[in-house]
Amino acid sequence: MTNIKLLKLLSKNARYTVSELAVMAGMTETEVENDIKELENSGLIRGYKAVIDWESLDNAYVSALIELKVIPQDKYGFEKVAETIMKYSEVESVYLMSGAYDLCVIVKGKTFQEVAMFVAKELATIHEVTSTATHFVLRRYKELDVELVNSENDDRGTYSLC
Amino acid sequence: MLNYSKLMNSTVTEKIKPSGIRKFFDIASNMDGVISLGVGEPDFPTPMHIRRAGIKSLEESRTRYTSNAGLIELRKEICAFLKRKYNLDYSGERETLVTVGGSEGIDCAIRTIVAPGDEVIIPQPSFVCYEPIVRLCGGVPVILDLKAEDEFRLTPKALMSKLTPKTKMIVFPFPCNPTGAVMEKEDLESIASVLRETDVFVLSDEIYSELTYGKKHVSIASIDGMRERTVVINGFSKTYSMTGWRLGYACAPEPVISQMTKIHQFAIMSAPTTSQYAATEALRTGDRDIEQMAEEYDVRRRIMVDGFRKLGMDCFEPKGAFYAFPSIKISGLGSEEFCERLLYSQKVALVPGNAFGESGEGFIRASYCYSSEHIKEALERVGKFLKELKDGM
Numbered sequence: 067m068t069n070i071k072l073l074k075l076l077s078k079n080a081r082y083t084v085s086e087l088a089v090m091a092g093m094t095e096t097e098v099e100n101d102i103k104e105l106e107n108s109g110l111i112r113g114y115k116a117v118i119d120w121e122s123l124d125n126a127y128v129s130a131l132i133e134l135k136v137i138p139q140d141k142y143g144f145e146k147v148a149e150t151i152m153k154y155s156e157v158e159s160v161y162l163m164s165g166a167y168d169l170c171v172i173v174k175g176k177t178f179q180e181v182a183m184f185v186a187k188e189l190a191t192i193h194e195v196t197s198t199a200t201h202f203v204l205r206r207y208k209e210l211d212v213e214l215v216n217s218e219n220d221d222r223g224t225y226s227l228c
Numbered sequence: 229m230l231n232y233s234k235l236m237n238s239t240v241t242e243k244i245k246p247s248g249i250r251k252f253f254d255i256a257s258n259m260d261g262v263i264s265l266g267v268g269e270p271d272f273p274t275p276m277h278i279r280r281a282g283i284k285s286l287e288e289s290r291t292r293y294t295s296n297a298g299l300i301e302l303r304k305e306i307c308a309f310l311k312r313k314y315n316l317d318y319s320g321e322r323e324t325l326v327t328v329g330g331s332e333g334i335d336c337a338i339r340t341i342v343a344p345g346d347e348v349i350i351p352q353p354s355f356v357c358y359e360p361i362v363r364l365c366g367g368v369p370v371i372l373d374l375k376a377e378d379e380f381r382l383t384p385k386a387l388m389s390k391l392t393p394k395t396k397m398i399v400f401p402f403p404c405n406p407t408g409a410v411m412e413k414e415d416l417e418s419i420a421s422v423l424r425e426t427d428v429f430v431l432s433d434e435i436y437s438e439l440t441y442g443k444k445h446v447s448i449a450s451i452d453g454m455r456e457r458t459v460v461i462n463g464f465s466k467t468y469s470m471t472g473w474r475l476g477y478a479c480a481p482e483p484v485i486s487q488m489t490k491i492h493q494f495a496i497m498s499a500p501t502t503s504q505y506a507a508t509e510a511l512r513t514g515d516r517d518i519e520q521m522a523e524e525y526d527v528r529r530r531i532m533v534d535g536f537r538k539l540g541m542d543c544f545e546p547k548g549a550f551y552a553f554p555s556i557k558i559s560g561l562g563s564e565e566f567c568e569r570l571l572y573s574q575k576v577a578l579v580p581g582n583a584f585g586e587s588g589e590g591f592i593r594a595s596y597c598y599s600s601e602h603i604k605e606a607l608e609r610v611g612k613f614l615k616e617l618k619d620g621m
């Protein structure tokens with residue numbers, strides 16, 4: 067059975083050690099090791115990354131959300147187009163969307179200019195893509211569950227009669 | 229100058245002792261670099277949608293008193309919650325009172341039931357408010373010591389040893405602050421079989437009912453023959469991280485609730501209106517919040533218990549609330565001395581077990597309303613302190 071407990075813990079902090087995970091999940095260290103191996107092998111866990119506040123570094127990179135309208139292809143629907151787009155190293159995420167447009171593509175680059183050029187030259191020119199709308203990210207407040215601004219500090223007093 | 233202590237009620241001035249722990253925490257909060265496991269209050273902020281419901285009520289000018297017993301839609305949601313969670317059947321119209329925190333519910337219930345000379349059995353270690361309020365009513369607190377070897381549960385034998393013809397009420401403090409003890413269904417059945425033969429009321433303080441780890445909470449009012457003699461106290465402080473909203477409730481048979489409502493009406497008028505709107509939202513759509521918070525507490529609980537045990541301290545596994553209650557026997561110190569020396573040496577603030585009654589001596593209370601990292605850091609310092617003690621011996 068899939069170990070949801072481990073997945074939840076790792077999604078909070080992928081750097082927990084095996085012994086920490088064992089305590090937190092109420093398992094033995096061997097069980098934790100085996101389950102993690104299984105989760106990795108089965109492809110449920112695809113990778114481990116740090117959540118970085120790049121904005122605190124000047125000019126680290128910019129990113130944009132691109133709305134794409136796409137003509138679905140016979141047989142393939144949106145799959146082929148999505149698979150083509152995801153191969154670009156500039157593309158961080160690709161989602162098929164419900165609603166006003168079809169594909170949502172998150173693109174990152176060194177400058178606004180670079181991202182805009184990428185959209186114009188690479189995405190807009192794909193045959194099935196009928197339109198693009200580029201929305202630049204101006205500021206990040208929360209990333210992957212982590213608040214990047216004004217994290218709340220502990221203002222509890224000791225008034226609870228111990 | 230007036231001789232104030234002579235002019236005021238001597239029950240208050242002499243019989244009710246100030247909370248002993250306050251002084252200790254004042255010292256701690258004036259020291260730099262102190263890391264605390266002392267606070268008995270959730271660290272999570274109130275979930276955003278609940279806060280928004282409070283804000284919305286203000287924007288819509290819901291700024292008046294509510295009915296004395298509380299908004300009827302809130303009382304109905306409370307009853308629906310108690311039904312779906314603990315299979316309790318109460319009427320929102322006639323058997324529910326919305327109070328200023330569980331605290332006021334406890335106060336109203338004791339004042340409604342206890343008359344001068346009545347004995348009230350108070351199992352300890354437990355929360356500190358029961359005894360002073362009983363004294364205020366002229367009641368006689370009868371302390372029942374809960375034992376580590378019973379996992380701090382109440383046993384029928386201990387109960388019977390304290391029952392007298394004067395016993396009016398027993399306080400039922402489970403899940404328990406500070407021990408984390410819970411009473412399971414079988415435990416409750418055996419207590420019920422003793423109480424059913426008596427006219428004793430049960431004041432069941434279930435404020436931590438949603439924070440249990442493993443089995444779901446069972447209310448003593450759901451046991452055969454107990455509903456008619458039980459006042460259930462619960463609230464929003466711990467369940468939804470709403471301590472500052474000051475909202476709780478009491479449920480009991482109509483003859484009791486109507487008398488409690490009388491006291492509440494004269495003393496309070498009605499519980500805070502904004503909070504009542506927020507709480508209605510909490511009960512309607514907050515099950516998921518409870519689940520998430522309880523899951524996080526459970527992880528921290530494991531870290532803490534494991535941490536104390538690795539330091540060589542005996543630590544009973546808490547099954548509810550958000551406290552661990554390890555024994556400090558290996559230190560050779562008393563609870564207060566342990567906490568004081570730990571504070572000065574390693575700057576960790578913990579609560580001495582005897583703050584919750586004499587039977588808490590030899591233990592400390594550590595709250596896990598803190599992040600895992602914070603808990604680990606504090607445990608590391610406790611380890612250093614124990615090593616210092618050992619090396620110094």
Ligand SMILES: Cc1ncc(COP(=O)(O)O)c(C=O)c1O
Pocket residue numbers: 226268328329330331332355401404405433435462463464465471474475476
């Ligand atoms: C056992 C117990 N009962 C009641 C309360 C009072 O809670 P409130 O008045 O915030 O509902 C507390 C608070 O710490 C508690 O620990």
